[in-house]
Amino acid sequence: MYSQTNGDNTSEERRYFLSVLSTFESYEEQSIIRINRREKCLQSLPTDHRSWLTRYKEDLDAFKRCVYKNAEFIPIIVQHAYTIFDNVLCNDSSSHSETDVGTLSEGLDKVQSVFKQLMRDWSALGAAEREQCYNPIIEEVELYFPSDKYTLSEVNVLVPGAGLGRLAFEIATRGYSCQGNEFNLFMLIVSFYVLNLCKKVDEFTIYPWIHQYCNNLTAEQQMTSVTFPDVRPMPTPESKFSMTAGDFLEVYTNPDEWDCVATCFFIDCAANVVQFIELIYHILKPGGIWINLGPLLYHYSDIKYEKSIEPSFQVLCEVIQKVGFVMEKSQTGVKARYCQNPMSMLQYEYNSVFFVCKKPELVSSDSNKDVQN
Numbered sequence: 001m002y003s004q005t006n007g008d009n010t011s012e013e014r015r016y017f018l019s020v021l022s023t024f025e026s027y028e029e030q031s032i033i034r035i036n037r038r039e040k041c042l043q044s045l046p047t048d049h050r051s052w053l054t055r056y057k058e059d060l061d062a063f064k065r066c067v068y069k070n071a072e073f074i075p076i077i078v079q080h081a082y083t084i085f086d087n088v089l090c091n092d093s094s095s096h097s098e099t100d101v102g103t104l105s106e107g108l109d110k111v112q113s114v115f116k117q118l119m120r121d122w123s124a125l126g127a128a129e130r131e132q133c134y135n136p137i138i139e140e141v142e143l144y145f146p147s148d149k150y151t152l153s154e155v156n157v158l159v160p161g162a163g164l165g166r167l168a169f170e171i172a173t174r175g176y177s178c179q180g181n182e183f184n185l186f187m188l189i190v191s192f193y194v195l196n197l198c199k200k201v202d203e204f205t206i207y208p209w210i211h212q213y214c215n216n217l218t219a220e221q222q223m224t225s226v227t228f229p230d231v232r233p234m235p236t237p238e239s240k241f242s243m244t245a246g247d248f249l250e251v252y253t254n255p256d257e258w259d260c261v262a263t264c265f266f267i268d269c270a271a272n273v274v275q276f277i278e279l280i281y282h283i284l285k286p287g288g289i290w291i292n293l294g295p296l297l298y299h300y301s302d303i304k305y306e307k308s309i310e311p312s313f314q315v316l317c318e319v320i321q322k323v324g325f326v327m328e329k330s331q332t333g334v335k336a337r338y339c340q341n342p343m344s345m346l347q348y349e350y351n352s353v354f355f356v357c358k359k360p361e362l363v364s365s366d367s368n369k370d371v372q373n
C-alpha cells in the first residue's frame with residue numbers, strides 16, 4: 001500500500017530514515033528535558049514565589065505523565081516502520097543503526113506536531129476541522145464524478161501533501177480510486193501505522209497540545225486528551241487506496257493521468273507555487289478537475305536563502321488561467337482551522353480560498369506545455 005518512488009540514493013535515504021526513527025525514540029527524553037528546564041527555572045525563583053507556585057509545580061509533574069503516555073505510541077510505530085517500503089530502507093546490513101545516526105535537530109518539533117496532526121485527522125475532536133477543510137473538497141469530487149455517471153473505482157483522484165491521509169482515505173471510502181502523496185517521513189511512518197495496522201477504534205490516547213505552554217486558561221486545557229482512530233481505517237480488499245512517499249514534484253511526471261487532484265493546505269508548501277500549478281495541470285487528464293482549499297501561508301517565505309515567491313491570490317488566479325485552467329468556482333473567506341486546540345485563548349482561523357478549476361477537454365497547443373521540473 002505504501003510505495004517509495006524516488007530512491008536512487010538508498011544509503012543516504014536509509015540514514016535519514018534511521019535518524020527519523022531515532023528522533024521519534026528521543027521524544028520522551030527530549031520532552032522531559034524541556035519540562036525539567038522549567039522546573040529548574042522554578043527552583044531558581046525566590047522562596048515565596050516558589051511557595052505561591054506549588055500548583056504550577058504539580059502541573060509540570062502532570063505534564064510529564066502526559067508525555068509518558070504520548071511516548072507509549074512511539075515504540076509501536078517505530079517497530080512497524082521497518083515494514084514500510086518493502087524494507088528497501090531497512091535491510092541494507094552494510095550500514096548504520098538508529099543509534100549511530102543520531103537525531104534530527106528540528107525533529108522534536110516534528111514529532112510533537114504529529115500528535116496534533118493525529119488529532120486533526122484521526123480523532124473525534126478533529127471532526128470539526130475535517131468538516132471545514134475536507135468536506136467541501138469531498139462534496140466537489142462527488143459533484144463532478146457522481147456515481148450515476150461514473151464507475152467510481154475508475155475515477156483516479158490524487159491528494160498531494162496528504163499529511164496523515166484522512167482526506168485521501170475519505171475519498172477512497174466513497175468508492176473512488178485515491179492515492180495520497182506525502183514526503184515527510186514523520187507523517188508517513190505514523191500514517192502507515194494508522195492506515196494499515198490500527199486494530200480498533202479509540203485504541204490510543206494522546207495529549208496533542210501538551211507541548212503548548214502559552215494561552216491556557218487552566219493546565220487541564222493543556223492536558224486535553226484525544227483518542228484515535230475515531231474509525232477503523234483498515235482497507236478492504238476491493239478498496240483502491242494507496243499512498244506514495246516522495247516529493248510531489250518528482251514522483252508525478254506522467255501527463256494526462258488523473259481525473260482529479262485534490263489539495264488541502266498544500267499549495268503554499270511550494271517555494272515556487274507556479275511549479276505546483278503547472279504540474280497539476282500536466283498530470284490531469286483533459287477535462288480533469290483540480291479542487292483546492294487552504295490559505296497562502298507560504299512555507300518558504302521566511303526561510304533564509306530559499307528562493308521563495310509569495311504571489312497574492314489575485315495573481316495566483318491569473319497564473320492558474322495562464323497555465324490553461326478554466327476557473328469553475330472560486331470562494332474566499334472560507335473558515336478553516338489547522339490543528340487548533342479549541343480551548344486555547346489563541347484561536348487561529350484562516351479565511352481560506354476554495355476553488356475548483358478544470359483542464360479543458362480540448363487543450364490548445366500553447367497552454368499544454370511540457371512541465372520543467
Ligand SMILES: C[S@@+](CC[C@H](N)C(=O)[O-])C[C@H]1O[C@@H](n2cnc3c(N)ncnc32)[C@H](O)[C@@H]1O
Nearest residue numbers: 161162163181182183184246247248264265269
Ligand atoms: C500543511 S500540511 C497539510 C496536510 C493535510 N493536507 C491536511 O490538510 O491536514 C502540508 C503537507 O504537505 C506535505 N508536503 C509539502 N510539500 C510537499 C511535496 N513537495 N511533496 C509531497 N508532500 C509535500 C507536508 O509534509 C505536509 O504534510
